[in-house]
Amino acid sequence: MSERIKHWIPILPAVVLFCLAAWLVSLPNARLPFSGGILEKERSGIAASRAELEKLRKENRQLKEELFPLERMRNSALSLPPEKVRPALMERLERAAMESGMTIRSISDVQENPIASRVAAYTLNISAGCTINELEALLKSFSGDRPRLYWKSLRVRPSSPGTPELLQLDGQLSVLNFREEEDAS
Amino acid sequence: MRFDVIELDADNLIKVRRYHGSPRGRNGTVQEDAASAGEPDTILLVAWTDRTMRYEITLPGKAGRKETREILYHELSNFLPIEPENVQWFYRNDGEHRFQVCAVHRAEIERVLRTAAEHSLKFDRMIPAALAEAPEQALRTVATEPLPAEFRPVRFRRWKTAYVLLLLLLVAVLIPLLWGKYRRFSGEYQLLSGRREMLSAELRKQRSDYAALSAGREQLDAIRNAGIGWARVAPLLGTLSERLPASMWVTHLAVNGQVADLTVSSAEDDANLYKTIGDSDFHSIVSLKKNRGADNRILFSVKLKGKQIE
Numbered sequence: 001m002s003e004r005i006k007h008w009i010p011i012l013p014a015v016v017l018f019c020l021a022a023w024l025v026s027l028p029n030a031r032l033p034f035s036g037g038i039l040e041k042e043r044s045g046i047a048a049s050r051a052e053l054e055k056l057r058k059e060n061r062q063l064k065e066e067l068f069p070l071e072r073m074r075n076s077a078l079s080l081p082p083e084k085v086r087p088a089l090m091e092r093l094e095r096a097a098m099e100s101g102m103t104i105r106s107i108s109d110v111q112e113n114p115i116a117s118r119v120a121a122y123t124l125n126i127s128a129g130c131t132i133n134e135l136e137a138l139l140k141s142f143s144g145d146r147p148r149l150y151w152k153s154l155r156v157r158p159s160s161p162g163t164p165e166l167l168q169l170d171g172q173l174s175v176l177n178f179r180e181e182e183d184a185s
Numbered sequence: 186m187r188f189d190v191i192e193l194d195a196d197n198l199i200k201v202r203r204y205h206g207s208p209r210g211r212n213g214t215v216q217e218d219a220a221s222a223g224e225p226d227t228i229l230l231v232a233w234t235d236r237t238m239r240y241e242i243t244l245p246g247k248a249g250r251k252e253t254r255e256i257l258y259h260e261l262s263n264f265l266p267i268e269p270e271n272v273q274w275f276y277r278n279d280g281e282h283r284f285q286v287c288a289v290h291r292a293e294i295e296r297v298l299r300t301a302a303e304h305s306l307k308f309d310r311m312i313p314a315a316l317a318e319a320p321e322q323a324l325r326t327v328a329t330e331p332l333p334a335e336f337r338p339v340r341f342r343r344w345k346t347a348y349v350l351l352l353l354l355l356v357a358v359l360i361p362l363l364w365g366k367y368r369r370f371s372g373e374y375q376l377l378s379g380r381r382e383m384l385s386a387e388l389r390k391q392r393s394d395y396a397a398l399s400a401g402r403e404q405l406d407a408i409r410n411a412g413i414g415w416a417r418v419a420p421l422l423g424t425l426s427e428r429l430p431a432s433m434w435v436t437h438l439a440v441n442g443q444v445a446d447l448t449v450s451s452a453e454d455d456a457n458l459y460k461t462i463g464d465s466d467f468h469s470i471v472s473l474k475k476n477r478g479a480d481n482r483i484l485f486s487v488k489l490k491g492k493q494i495e
Contacts, residue, residue, distance in 0.1 A: 014355075017355045021359055035366075046380055057391060067402060070404060115404075115408055115411050150413045154418055157438070
């Protein structure tokens with residue numbers, strides 16, 4: 001290092017401190033060096049979090065509204081272990097048929113169709129003969145009582161051209177089963 | 186300028202003389218000035234030394250200071266009867282590329298410095314008396330090695346003390362000011378960090394809700410894709426029974442997922458049947474076809490699309 005520079009080194013602390021003091025006195029509201037950047041980073045982080053939170057809240061509100069039908073389905077569906085669904089479905093169908101007074105001619109085996117995680121549809125084919133009043137009572141029972149039965153397909157026609165008051169009903173019925181979360185214990 | 190010359194003779198006797206004058210140029214003149222008071226600009230110790238060699242070296246041309254020094258050292262090394270590392274050397278430029286070079290054995294230098302230490306002498310340069318017959322020559326003589334720091338005089342002591350005191354005062358004022366600013370920053374930072382932490386916790390909860398709701402949405406879509414949840418048959422028939430005139434009745438109904446096919450039998454034609462059936466909360470009409478049966482009855486084939494109500 002040159003001799004000239006060496007002579008100025010002792011006054012360097014004074015120069016630095018004097019500049020610092022001048023800055024502090026002339027700008028009393030100024031922040032510490034680099035602190036502004038740190039605070040600005042925090043503020044921008046907060047603004048980003050708020051924007052994301054607002055977006056998520058809106059999406060969640062929308063999703064909740066969209067999921068009302070699922071809630072209704074869940075409330076009117078079965079919630080049983082798989083082995084208990086078939087007897088429950090048969091019992092529900094026989095009860096509805098008995099209440100409506102219709103004659104069930106045939107019922108197929110119950111098929112289990114997994115739909116989504118912890119949700120399965122149990123489906124069976126039914127063939128019955130009924131009058132219009134019995135059909136009305138049956139349909140009311142299916143949609144009104146719990147567990148609710150859904151028609152996946154339905155065909156209603158007169159039993160024969162000579163007896164238009166008697167109807168032939170062929171259809172496929174489904175019931176939903178929502179399995180609850182299994183307790184780990 | 187004013188300068189002091191401390192003369193140290195062979196008997197270690199010390200004599201101090203004060204001079205003033207212009208040292209600039211080789212012809213600068215100085216005069217003794219015993220009456221002058223105050224601190225001198227520089228102090229020279231002109232010491233008589235034993236084991237000293239003096240040479241006159243003339244360089245062929247002009248050279249820079251560093252190059253001149255290197256050449257002189259090289260020339261001196263050639264002249265010296267001992268290793269050049271054992272000497273300390275000095276030179277003086279007498280002009281016209283003539284240099285007076287003097288080498289003093291290091292033992293002699295050490296002896297002089299010991300004596301100077303014993304007498305607490307403070308000076309800026311030590312010069313062998315062999316090179317300083319006159320004070321002007323002493324001023325022009327260059328020592329090639331730096332003087333130990335303990336022999337250097339302390340100048341501007343009061344100013345230095347004032348400098349240190351002012352520095353301390355400045356530090357004492359700055360510390361509370363800086364501490365105040367730091368406290369302000371720290372408080373603001375903690376406030377913002379707290380807010381950010383709170384928002385992060387809320388974000389985590391909303392993300393968790395979003396994941397659960399998205400899973401629910403997937404469940405609902407899967408159920409709908411399985412053909413479950415479309416318009417119920419009973420309300421559809423109820424709507425039709427309300428809208429169809431008494432002369433018409435449904436003779437055939439087939440519902441498959443979202444689509445319902447109806448056959449409506451009527452004794453007479455109805456040009457407004459499409460509008461009569463129309464749309465409802467449970468269905469929308471897709472098509473209507475008309476045929477005449479064998480018994481002259483009109484058969485309307487109606488295709489309806491069930492609305493998603495679940």
